[in-house]
Amino acid sequence: MHTPTARIAMAVAVVAASGALTATFVSSGGKGAADAATELNQFVAIQNVQPNVRNPAPGAQASKGSFTVDCGTNGNGKFSPDNPVAQPGIKNGAEHLHDFIGNLAITTNSSNADLDASGTTCRNGDKSSYFWPVVRIDKTVRSGAEAQRALAATTPRVTCPSVRDRLPAVPAAAKRAVDSRLAALDRGYAAANERMAAGKGRIDARLNSAVLAELRQQRAELIKGISDSIATAGGGRTSGMVSLVECDTNYEGMHAGMRHTAADLRAGLAASAQIQCPTVRDKLPGVPARAVDEVNRNLAELDRQLSEANERLVTTRGQGGKNFVDNAILGPLKAKRTAVLDRIGIAISRGAARPQGLEALAGCTVTGQPSTGQPSTGQGGQDGGAATPSAPAALPDPQGPNLELPNNTGGIVRPAAVLIEYRGNATSKVVPMPKFLRALTGDAKPTSRGPANARATWTCSGFTDRLADKYPICPAGSQVQRVQDFPGCWDGKNIDSTNHRDHLAFADAATGACKQGFVAIPQLRITISYDIPRDVQTKGQFALDSFPEEDHNPFSDHNDFINVNSDRSMQKIATCINKGKTCS
Template sequence: MAGSGKRRRVRGSRVVAVVAAVGAVGALTVTFVSGGGRGSASAEANLNDFVPIERVAVNVPTPRLGPNASKGVFTVDCGTNRNGKFSPDNPVAQPGIRNGAEHLHDFVGNLAIDANTPDAVLAASGTTCRNGDRSSYFWPVVRIDKAVRANLGTQALGAVQPTVSCPRVADRLPAVPASARDSVRRDLAALDRQLASANARLAASRGRIDQRLNQSVIGALRAERAETIKRISRTMSGAGSRPRGLVSLVDCEVSYDGLHATHSAAPVTASGASPGVRCPSVRDKLPGVPASALDEVNRNLDLLDQQLAEANERLVTTKGQGGPNFALNAIVGPLQSKRVATLDRIAIAIGRTAPRPQGLEALAPCTLDERPVGGQPGGNNNGNGNNGGNGNGNNNAGEKPLPEPQGPNLELPNNTGRIVQPSKVLIEYRGNPGAKVTAMPRFLRALTGDAKPTSRGPANARATWTCSGFADRLSDRYPICPDGSQVMRVQDFPGCWDGRNTDSENHRAHLAFADPTTGACPQGFVAIPQLRISISYDIPRAVQLRGQYALDSFPEENHNPFSDHNDFVNVNSEKQMRRIAACLNEGRRCS
């Protein structure tokens, strides 16, 4: 079947290039795997990654509708990201890690979301969705780069040492009770030791991508972190300060950041990205908090999160307004004043029954992260630093910040060229062919596809590519469409839920895909509205034929079309989700 299935992505021209690289560096070994990467990093596409859509066999099943089928469809219009909310954050798969995706995402819906945004802040955010849906929908951008051609030179993995990157836990905790402080610190230190041990194990795969070792290391680390983070949660809850959402911080990633070293940024003088406000972290700087002050301190910590999110949302909604100092004077300055007052209230609350913490006022100033190319990040978010950080519940101590988008095209290492704005984004909640659906829970996290089939394996990767007029087939290669047909990505999310959790330790286990022919959910799961996002692009056919359009990706994926993915955070109200479920169960078409 041309262009579908879990294909072996090894091409003759690429093998020659890698063999040559082996001779040059001596130590390079590359594990080529089904469905993934080239074992190198370059900004070019590969013509073998493209296929005329007519050559792709029909492969989309049409499930038979049962007597209890929920036949309706609920459509949401959230636009096509005309406001330009782009980010290399992934709040679902890599919460708390700034620029963790290492590639750019289109965001529609929620205007406040970034890697650190708490649920309460998401619920109060503005949105691009016409019906008031505050959910966040985001996917990797597509670019056209006519300056590169397929099968040019490659940069091999020879000198690259993979490392593990994990979300920082200390930055996401509520106020730590004084009675629990020592125990929590011991467990945060244990997280650091676990990370160091995982990185020591990965040293054996220097210069190559080893799926089995990666899966073994990440699986063992996930189990250790899960137990340690649960212990932190139990300790703090018992002392009167219950953390929420810590399960989202369990999973870690294997990163090949060393491949960035060969990338040259575009010759421009300033970043074209929407600026962001960066503020020093506060949660990890507080002493143990007396029991009598916990509620007040936590209210003010939440307020700091809200203030920062509001500032960043204003940067999106006021883009292009005022003069060169508008953002500093109208957004960053007032934010600092608010933070001064909030930090003072925190110090007063603690000081009533314990020594007043000194120096919190130094955490009030924030910076506008609007840097010239090559500059360093202006500061840290209230909930998180960069993807590095120094201990206190993880991330690699001393690790360099991940790259920021650069220039008017928001380029990142190995992700270059003009971003193609979708001509249409269709967001649909769909029924189940065999059962009535249950309303989704609020703040459900979901993802589909896999951004790293090379380093993680292809088990979760999905074929998503097609052309308008060819909805009966999906390809894991970039389609070449006939005249008058648009390039499309069709991304289906899991439609079954475990009935309890809004996230899970690997961000997948709380959801499952229904049987594609019957719609049956696995045992223990219930049917929920199945999200489908269809994205259409006007890409000139000459660009398609020359292999000049490609997906943004992690460096080791090299624009692998099989690395396509999509993410979602449900911020619909409970009332709205019941309305969506009723629409589907009654067989109506709604919006």
């Protein structure tokens, strides 16, 4: 057990970009309680970090090429506290802000079809989504005592993706079996939170891991049962359900005891608004067998309409007057949804009673506007999607011109450059990534879940032969950098897994080979560079957005990715790499 203010040094094995190193990190990752100098326990002069990045020697069958993609630096300002890979369907689930580049439409609820229909910031048409926590400069001192008090009053919980509002049309013949398993999911959620209550006022990574592992196994069986029931009743095999298995630790109760916004807000960025619409899937009765396909087509149309509207919010920012969004986006969206909901009702009525009240689900709202002071909507505390009286209050949307969240305050540092590279393998040729592959690297919660998946990412330009698990202090003229390597080996079958990790693996650090049963794919590396004033670095005044229990731990750095390259584009990437070329 270790709390985010205990400042316990912990020795951990860190897997670096292409090798292994042993490093030390302070489990708090937090800020000092006395003065700005106490910030420095999380900072290190990069010259004091020994070179630790070692690339395996390429063999005769190595794929030595590379392919770079230019998706910009989030110049359009697409920020969000969603995490569509690790926490699908959970609004504000990250509790910290991400930079998003590439796919313009993505939200936590986006379907694969929505992603495929989106526009992109990438110059070559790549519609993939790349996203990572923002870095902020905050010259005020965060109090470690404040975080400790907040933790002492917090009962940890689990957060699970909702299954009810992500289901396809459920055939009437399967409705009872599906509802029974959904109720079992709810009971499992409640039981897990009863066990988590034993960790009140502290962070117990062992307890958290045990609860999540048991819950994962239970949910995997129940969700597979739901999918099987729907398929057996003629509803077809559901897709993407495996992404809803994994739950997460939740210390968001700490937010109530931590300061929200800085006193010296300055004019700057505007919030990335999102359109939120009432869920429909969880409101439908059992659907007559002959109407299932038609209902599913219309549910997909509702998803597509919402995705288009969210993309338009990004691409039309600053246009029109104060009523532009209502008149140009929300109004037409309501009309389209009304027509689709009517078609769903008619389709069901041909073989059963027409569901009542669907028309009330047509209207949508915009959330995420700056300085509204309103809580976000749709932050379900359990599989049913509706928060219970004992569930934590919904998190606020990002507030003010700096898009601040509880304990994630200060001005956002925009990247000076973002380099996206697809790289080869030291021992074999690569095969194309499958479309819609989900991938993540690092761990946003090494304190509350343990450091096994965390990775050192921090360095400075000119020093990429070394990576640190602390914030770097760079020499004059050198940029602060984050080098984030994704797994380069794939199980050859799945685009996701119950824990969002097992379908991928890192190559062997010494040889570069993939483990048995896995094949090499283009290995993604994202290098993010920042121009941060050197006095800000030496005073320890920049930090990563984080979950509350991590308190800005630099070792909690992470990055997420969904591959939405076309099959043709991904084949082009693989061919370039296998031929040993340098392409873009």
